[in-house]
Amino acid sequence: MKYFLPKEISWLYFNERVLGEAADKETPLLERIRFLGIYSNNLDEFYRVRVADLQRLLRKKGSFAYAMGMPVREILKNIRCIVINQAAIFNRIFKELLADMQKAGIRLVSEKELSLKQRECALAYFQNSVRERLVPIMLDQREAKPRMRDPFLYLAILLTEKSGEGKETIKHSLIEVPTDTLSRFFILPGEKGRRDIILLEDVIRLGLPQIFSTLFPKKIESWTVKVTQDSELALNDDLTESYMARISESIKKRETALPVRLVYEGDMPKTLLLAIRKVTGITREEFLLPENRYHNFKDFIKFPNPDGTSLVYTKFTAIPNVAFKNQHSLFSVISKHDVLLHFPYNPFGILPDFLREAAIDPKVTRIRITIYRVANQSSSILNALINAARNGKQVTILMEILARFDEENNIAWAERLRNEGVRVIIGVRGLKVHSKLCLVSRKENGKVRHYATIGTGNFNEDTARIYTDHILMTCNNKITEEVLEIFNFFKNNFKVPKFRELIVSPFTTRQVFADKICREISFAKKGKQASICIKLNNLADEEMIELLYKASKAGVRIRIIVRGMMSLLVGVPGLSENIEALSIVGRFLEHSRFIIFENGGNSEVYISSSDWMTRNLDERVEVSVPIHDSQLKKELKDYFELEWNDHKKARQVSPTRMNEFREKIPYGESSQVAIYKYLKQINKL
Numbered sequence: 001m002k003y004f005l006p007k008e009i010s011w012l013y014f015n016e017r018v019l020g021e022a023a024d025k026e027t028p029l030l031e032r033i034r035f036l037g038i039y040s041n042n043l044d045e046f047y048r049v050r051v052a053d054l055q056r057l058l059r060k061k062g063s064f065a066y067a068m069g070m071p072v073r074e075i076l077k078n079i080r081c082i083v084i085n086q087a088a089i090f091n092r093i094f095k096e097l098l099a100d101m102q103k104a105g106i107r108l109v110s111e112k113e114l115s116l117k118q119r120e121c122a123l124a125y126f127q128n129s130v131r132e133r134l135v136p137i138m139l140d141q142r143e144a145k146p147r148m149r150d151p152f153l154y155l156a157i158l159l160t161e162k163s164g165e166g167k168e169t170i171k172h173s174l175i176e177v178p179t180d181t182l183s184r185f186f187i188l189p190g191e192k193g194r195r196d197i198i199l200l201e202d203v204i205r206l207g208l209p210q211i212f213s214t215l216f217p218k219k220i221e222s223w224t225v226k227v228t229q230d231s232e233l234a235l236n237d238d239l240t241e242s243y244m245a246r247i248s249e250s251i252k253k254r255e256t257a258l259p260v261r262l263v264y265e266g267d268m269p270k271t272l273l274l275a276i277r278k279v280t281g282i283t284r285e286e287f288l289l290p291e292n293r294y295h296n297f298k299d300f301i302k303f304p305n306p307d308g309t310s311l312v313y314t315k316f317t318a319i320p321n322v323a324f325k326n327q328h329s330l331f332s333v334i335s336k337h338d339v340l341l342h343f344p345y346n347p348f349g350i351l352p353d354f355l356r357e358a359a360i361d362p363k364v365t366r367i368r369i370t371i372y373r374v375a376n377q378s379s380s381i382l383n384a385l386i387n388a389a390r391n392g393k394q395v396t397i398l399m400e401i402l403a404r405f406d407e408e409n410n411i412a413w414a415e416r417l418r419n420e421g422v423r424v425i426i427g428v429r430g431l432k433v434h435s436k437l438c439l440v441s442r443k444e445n446g447k448v449r450h451y452a453t454i455g456t457g458n459f460n461e462d463t464a465r466i467y468t469d470h471i472l473m474t475c476n477n478k479i480t481e482e483v484l485e486i487f488n489f490f491k492n493n494f495k496v497p498k499f500r501e502l503i504v505s506p507f508t509t510r511q512v513f514a515d516k517i518c519r520e521i522s523f524a525k526k527g528k529q530a531s532i533c534i535k536l537n538n539l540a541d542e543e544m545i546e547l548l549y550k551a552s553k554a555g556v557r558i559r560i561i562v563r564g565m566m567s568l569l570v571g572v573p574g575l576s577e578n579i580e581a582l583s584i585v586g587r588f589l590e591h592s593r594f595i596i597f598e599n600g601g602n603s604e605v606y607i608s609s610s611d612w613m614t615r616n617l618d619e620r621v622e623v624s625v626p627i628h629d630s631q632l633k634k635e636l637k638d639y640f641e642l643e644w645n646d647h648k649k650a651r652q653v654s655p656t657r658m659n660e661f662r663e664k665i666p667y668g669e670s671s672q673v674a675i676y677k678y679l680k681q682i683n684k685l
Contacts, residue, residue: 003549003569003576004068005655006075007540007613008050010565012082015042017585017651017659019086023093029100030311031587033303036094040297043083044151044228047261049404051079052230055260068542068567080286091292104311105194110293111206114198118188119206122198125186126207133181134204136211139172139275146174146279150229150257153177153296155201156264158272159212160219168218172275175211177201184299187306195306199294223268226295227280228261231404259287266290313587318347319676322683330354330473331361331442334451339473340632342639343457344588345679348464351438351453351471352380358440359388365448366394366441368487370433373406373458374413381459382413389421396423398490400433425490428621431506433490435609435623436471439483450480454502454625456593456607467591468672470607470636472625476501479625486623505610505622510543513612516597516604517547517556523600524555531557533596533640538565538611552578561643562653563590565613570654581653582662584646586672594636595624605633635682639675646671 021027022035057065058072065072098108114122136157137146148154157173177200186203190196201224208220259280264273268290282288305312323339324330330353333339341350358364367388374382382397389395399414401407414424427433436455441448457469474480478501485497486504496507503512517532524530532551539545539560545568548558553575560568560581570579584590593608610622627633643650648670652660 003572004542004545005567005569006068006070006078007538007565007567008046008054008067008075009078009082010540010567011046011050012079012086013566013653013658014564014583015039015046016086016089017583018042019089019093020651020659021585022097023089028312029097029104030303030305031313032093032097033101034301036090036097037298037301037303039090041301044298045231045405047228048150048231051076052232052258052260054079055258056230056232076286080289083289087289087291094292094294106306107190107194107196109188109196109198109202111198111202114188114206118190118196118198121188122186122203122206126203127210130178130182130200130203131207131210133178134175134211137174139174139279148174148225148227148276148280149176150227151296151298152226153179153201154225155204155222156225156268156272156276157208157212158221158269159215159217160221161215161217170271171215171217172272173212174276174279175204177204179296179299184296184302185304187304197304197306223265223272224293224295225262225264225268225276227259227282228263229257229259231257261289262287263289263291263295265293316344316587319345319679319683321346321350324350330357331451334473334475335449338476338627338629338632340627340629340635341471341473342592342635342675342679343464343469343471344466345468345676348461349380351459352384352461354440354453354473355381355384355388355438358442359384359391359393361442363442363444364388364393364440365443366396367438368396368398368441368484369438369459370398370400370435371410371413371459372400372403372434372436373463374409374460375462376409379413380461382417385422386417386420394423395421396425396487398425398428398433398487401426402432428490429493431619431621432615433621434616435486435504435621437483437486437623439480439487449475450477450484451475452480452483454479454483454607454623456609457591463589463591466587467589469592470594472607472627472632476628483623486621501626503606503608503624505616505620506618509610509622509624510541510617513544513595514547516599517544517551519599520556520597521551521554523598524551528600529598530555530600531559531598533559533637533644534612535561535590535595535640535643536593536611537563537591538613540565540567540611540613541617542567542614544612544617548579549575552576559640559644560653561590561640566653571656582644582646582650583653583659584643584649584651584671586649586670588672594640596637596640603633603637605636607636638678642674642678643671646674648673 018035018039022032054072054076067075138144139146155175159171161169163169182200184200186198188196188198205222259282262280262282323333327333358367385395399410401410403410417424438453440451453471453473455471457467482499482502489497499508503509520530520532539562552558558579562581562583570576570581595606597604605627606624608624610616616622647662647665647668650662
């Protein structure tokens with residue numbers, strides 16, 4: 001019998017942990033609202049990607065469709081049950097938060113709860129800013145060609161009209177809520193000491209009589225509804241000059257992709273729901289998810305804070321890395337010793353500063369970098385690279401166009417970069433480039449010396465403020481030469497490099513980490529120290545899980561800190577008794593990946609861009625790099641222990657205690673706070 005939890009089910013347990021942060025009364029009030037938004041946004045993407053994958057597999061193989069040993073139909077059925085149960089929890093938390101917000105002087109009001117002054121204000125806003133953006137579609141007209149777009153919210157409208165003979169006729173309409181051009185939230189004038197906020201769809205509800213005045217309806221009723229669509233891009237493997245054009249065309253086709261979910265207010269009349277189903281083409285009942293009044297809760301990530309700072313996290317100040325203190329040149333520091341950066345605890349600005357220095361340094365000749373996700377048009381990283389190209393440096397960027405949901409931004413950047421004289425490689429045939437690499441080549445004493453940055457997360461200043469990640473900055477020749485070989489592979493895909501320092505997917509990652517696990521098994525059988533500490537976003541590859549089970553049975557102590565999917569089952573008698581697992585959801589998104597092998601007392605530490613999922617091991621270019629410096633190895637070991645000893649935010653990831661908090665220690669602090677204090681100490685602040 002195989003002991004695996006389907007990764008989709010495991011992912012839902014992860015999102016339940018996000019929901020748990022919204023329920024945690026120790027989290028600031030508006031941050032709890034934000035966690036509801038994160039939960040909703042996560043769930044949308046889950047349906048667009050993972051549920052869509054399962055449905056595609058089901059269409060292809062029918063009753064023969066299996067995933068991780070379970071029939072796909074059963075997985076989809078379980079998903080729907082879990083999502084419906086979580087929706088009930090979500091609604092309960094939201095109701096509690098509305099009450100807590102009201103105590104704090106913030107009210108979320110509907111169109112039926114407005115004072116006369118507020119009603120006049122909302123109607124004026126509707127007339128001056130909203131109405132011109134609305135395009136009602138009459139669903140009953142034969143000529144109409146209605147469609148619904150993901151991720152927009154819609155009002156489904158029921159119009160009751162009087163006919164000439166005194167009878168009533170029913171008409172159906174659909175209006176897209178224009179959250180792409182207007183804020184979802186409109187702050188109303190309120191009583192002293194109170195802030196009232198109305199949602200955009202409720203402002204539209206208030207103005208519906210104006211929109212349909214020419215039809216003279218007797219009654220107008222409305223319900224919110226949204227559709228989620230398959231986000232997969234239909235592409236072949238042709239990396240020609242037309243590649244980006246075809247990606248752009250595929251992105252447009254997402255608007256008409258197959259639906260995977262229809263969310264609607266549970267009390268919507270059946271006739272109106274049927275009309276909406278005809279618009280979306282949804283025929284299967286399991287695609288339908290009845291919920292409460294408000295959908296698209298992802299917008300609540302940006303819920304307005306009329307009270308300033310008291311209802312959100314206290315301001316966070318990044319810690320300068322002591323290695324660069326009072327140093328004029330980053331190159332001079334890195335040339336002496338490796339530097340390890342911890343984000344968001346260290347300022348991300350070190351990376352743009354490094355590239356800006358390279359851009360004006362007369363000794364620098366070339367800059368190479370991989371880009372997966374960056375900030376929008378304000379990216380400090382890419383603007384620094386443009387400046388380098390303008391200064392005559394040879395700049396090469398491997399731009400991964402197929403970073404899901406960032407395709408348009410990456411295409412726009414690729415075009416701009418090419419116009420600035422940057423060489424852009426738009427992908428690697430058959431592989432997605434997920435590694436985080438930068439290599440700067442510099443002439444020193446008649447020779448070329450390379451400086452590399454190798455990380456666990458994207459070169460993105462926006463996410464670096466809220467994601468935990470690590471970056472190694474080094475000029476270790478053994479490492480930098482292999483980074484250079486990876487960039488050469490991007491140009492000549494037929495030549496696969498040999499690696500001794502770096503562990504690189506899809507070439508060596510699976511085998512090398514498997515060998516290291518087997519080495520720990522050998523140590524355990526000989527009675528020597530044997531342990532593995534693993535920190536990942538996702539652990540779902542069956543072969544790696546089987547090896548960890550084997551290691552556990554041999555007596556290897558395995559501790560896992562996992563943020564998201566976890567298909568391994570811990571604590572199974574005779575199988576995984578020596579495996580423990582925790583998950584931490586806090587102020588920052590735990591995104592860093594690193595692995596520590598005890599190695600008989602001579603520990604090995606790697607940071608990595610790769611999770612242990614089949615796609616990361618076999619289908620992507622990923623890079624893991626060893627940490628050789630003893631002080632930096634200690635930092636990562638201490639980092640892991642601080643997280644492992646978290647008795648504030650850490651939750652169990654076990655079949656019997658899924659998502660339960662560990663026993664909390666009175667007056668304890670979260671690991672993220674503890675890590676911040678630790679890094680302040682070692683950076684002498």
